[in-house]
Amino acid sequence: MRALTHRENRIVRLAGVVAALYVIFVGGKFLEARRAEYRKLLNEGQQLKQELRAYEEKGSAVKALMEKFKLDPAKLSKATTVAETSAAIQKAALGGGVQFGPIRESPGRRSARELATMKLEGSGPLPALLTFLHRLDSLGFPIVLDSVQIGSDPMKPGLLKLSLTIIIMDFEQWKAEEPPHA
Numbered sequence: 001m002r003a004l005t006h007r008e009n010r011i012v013r014l015a016g017v018v019a020a021l022y023v024i025f026v027g028g029k030f031l032e033a034r035r036a037e038y039r040k041l042l043n044e045g046q047q048l049k050q051e052l053r054a055y056e057e058k059g060s061a062v063k064a065l066m067e068k069f070k071l072d073p074a075k076l077s078k079a080t081t082v083a084e085t086s087a088a089i090q091k092a093a094l095g096g097g098v099q100f101g102p103i104r105e106s107p108g109r110r111s112a113r114e115l116a117t118m119k120l121e122g123s124g125p126l127p128a129l130l131t132f133l134h135r136l137d138s139l140g141f142p143i144v145l146d147s148v149q150i151g152s153d154p155m156k157p158g159l160l161k162l163s164l165t166i167i168i169m170d171f172e173q174w175k176a177e178e179p180p181h182a
Helices: 006-069 081-096 126-138 171-175
Strands: 104-107 114-124 143-152 160-169
Touching: 081 114, 081 126, 081 160, 114 126, 126 143, 126 160
Parallel strands: none
Antiparallel strands: 104 114, 114 160, 143 160
8 A cells, every 4th residue: 555645644634524523513413402302301301290299289188188077089889878978977976975866868959969968856965066066077978067056955954956957969970070161
């Protein structure tokens, strides 16, 4: 192989520099495209993380409410909710010293998302009545006190008469509700 002249060496060096610059330029574009794609994915990940954080906060709030009220909507059965609610109310009343007479149940209004309405009348000492009313929110059933009347019982001195109207809510109708269209 013959020795290259000074001019040929310079052309080879110049071609090597041009080739290196071309490789750096094309490689730089490729790396910049990869970097832009990485930044885009990083931003999407951060947005998803923020969205998940909002859902985690909502989930923890719902969990706290479920624990406070001892209510798990997933375990409620529409067929047995009214009977189980009635039994839980009677159990809470007996445990607190309140005596109820017959309980009248009537079907709820579908338009108001109610399963049933219960009317109760009973009597007991004031502390027992207040304890019973306080325990109603932790029975574990979706109930709303519609009306409460407390008065004296002329037939039983020292005891108070309690009349309640309780609405048992239908969770299945609340879950199926579509958001309003604006």
